[in-house]
Amino acid sequence: MEQINRNNGLEKHILLFGSTLIFKTSSIYQTIFVTERSTxxxxRGKFRMLQFSSDSIQGIMNLEQPHCLVASYSRITVDLIDHYASDFKNxxxxxHGIGTVSSHYSNKNMLTAEIDPVVVEVSKKYFGHTGKNVLVGDGQALLKTREANSQDIIFLDAYSGTDIPxxxxxxxxxxxxxxxxxxxGxxxxxxxxxxxxxxxxxxxHATISEIFPCVKVFSALPNKITKQNLLIVASQRILDDFKSQEATQIQI
Structure with a gap:
C-alpha cells in the first residue's frame, strides 16, 4: 500500500465530487480508495470515506465526531435493529467496510466476516477500527461455521463496487x-x-420471501428515481409496521 500523489482515470472522477484522494491501494478483489471532503x-465537517468506485461509499466517518453515524443508511440500520431486536446478544x-455498525454495538457479541484482508487493514489505519471480532474470509463460508439458531441478527452489507456478490x-x-x-432472529x-x-x-424480494414469511423494505427517499440504499428486513416472525426517523416502509 502506498500514498498517492497523482491522479488519473477513476481518481479524476472521484475528484469531480469535491473529494481529495489521500490513499489508494489494490487487492486481489478491488481497488480501494480513501478520500476526504469537507461537506x-x-x-460540514472532516469526512473521510472508503470507496471501491467513484459512485459508491463503503464507509464514511466525520473525523471531528468519529462516533457519530454519518451515512443515513447506517442510522436507519441501527434504528431497525433497535426496534426489531433491541435485546439482541449475538x-x-x-x-466490514470501516466497521460502522459493529463499532456502534461494541458492547455486543458482533462478529464480522470480510473477504478482503486489505479492507480490514485500511479500516484500522485510516478509520481507527480495532480489527476486533473481524474474520477474514468469505461470508457465506464463515456463516456456515456458526451453530444453528445462534444468531439474533444477520446483517448483509457486502459489496464489490456497487454490486452484492x-x-x-x-x-x-x-x-x-x-x-x-x-x-x-x-x-x-x-x-x-x-x-x-x-x-x-x-x-x-421474491427469493427472500421463499424462505422468510415476513419481508419488509425501507427507503429514506421513497420518491427518488435513481439508486439509493434500501434496507430489507426479513424474519420467521411477524414484524410490526415501523416508520423510523429517516425511513419509510414501502411495498415491492
Missing part, C-alpha cells in the same frame, strides 16, 4: 441465514437499487 449531505455481519443473493444463501438465525440486508423498474430488486 456531506449538506453538513450478531453476524457480512461486509451474486452468491449472497441466492435461495441457498438465504436458507443458510434462516438456519443460523434464532427463532425470533432477523435478517437485514443493505441493497443499493432503484425503486422503479429494478427487476433484480423484485427477484431478490
Amino acid at each position: 456531506f449531505e449538506g453538513k 450478531g453476524f455481519i457480512i461486509g 451474486i452468491h449472497l443473493t441466492t435461495k441457498d444463501f438465504f436458507t443458510l441465514t434462516n438456519e443460523k438465525l434464532a427463532n425470533n 432477523i435478517l437485514i440486508m443493505n441493497y443499493l437499487g432503484n425503486l422503479r423498474n429494478d427487476k433484480f430488486l423484485h427477484t431478490l
Whole structure:
C-alpha cells in the first residue's frame, strides 16, 4: 500500500465530487480508495470515506465526531435493529467496510466476516477500527461455521463496487441465514437499487420471501428515481409496521 500523489482515470472522477484522494491501494478483489471532503449531505465537517468506485461509499466517518453515524443508511440500520431486536446478544455481519455498525454495538457479541484482508487493514489505519471480532474470509463460508439458531441478527452489507456478490443473493444463501438465525432472529440486508423498474430488486424480494414469511423494505427517499440504499428486513416472525426517523416502509 502506498500514498498517492497523482491522479488519473477513476481518481479524476472521484475528484469531480469535491473529494481529495489521500490513499489508494489494490487487492486481489478491488481497488480501494480513501478520500476526504469537507461537506456531506449538506453538513460540514472532516469526512473521510472508503470507496471501491467513484459512485459508491463503503464507509464514511466525520473525523471531528468519529462516533457519530454519518451515512443515513447506517442510522436507519441501527434504528431497525433497535426496534426489531433491541435485546439482541449475538450478531453476524457480512461486509466490514470501516466497521460502522459493529463499532456502534461494541458492547455486543458482533462478529464480522470480510473477504478482503486489505479492507480490514485500511479500516484500522485510516478509520481507527480495532480489527476486533473481524474474520477474514468469505461470508457465506464463515456463516456456515456458526451453530444453528445462534444468531439474533444477520446483517448483509457486502459489496464489490456497487454490486452484492451474486452468491449472497441466492435461495441457498438465504436458507443458510434462516438456519443460523434464532427463532425470533432477523435478517437485514443493505441493497443499493432503484425503486422503479429494478427487476433484480423484485427477484431478490421474491427469493427472500421463499424462505422468510415476513419481508419488509425501507427507503429514506421513497420518491427518488435513481439508486439509493434500501434496507430489507426479513424474519420467521411477524414484524410490526415501523416508520423510523429517516425511513419509510414501502411495498415491492
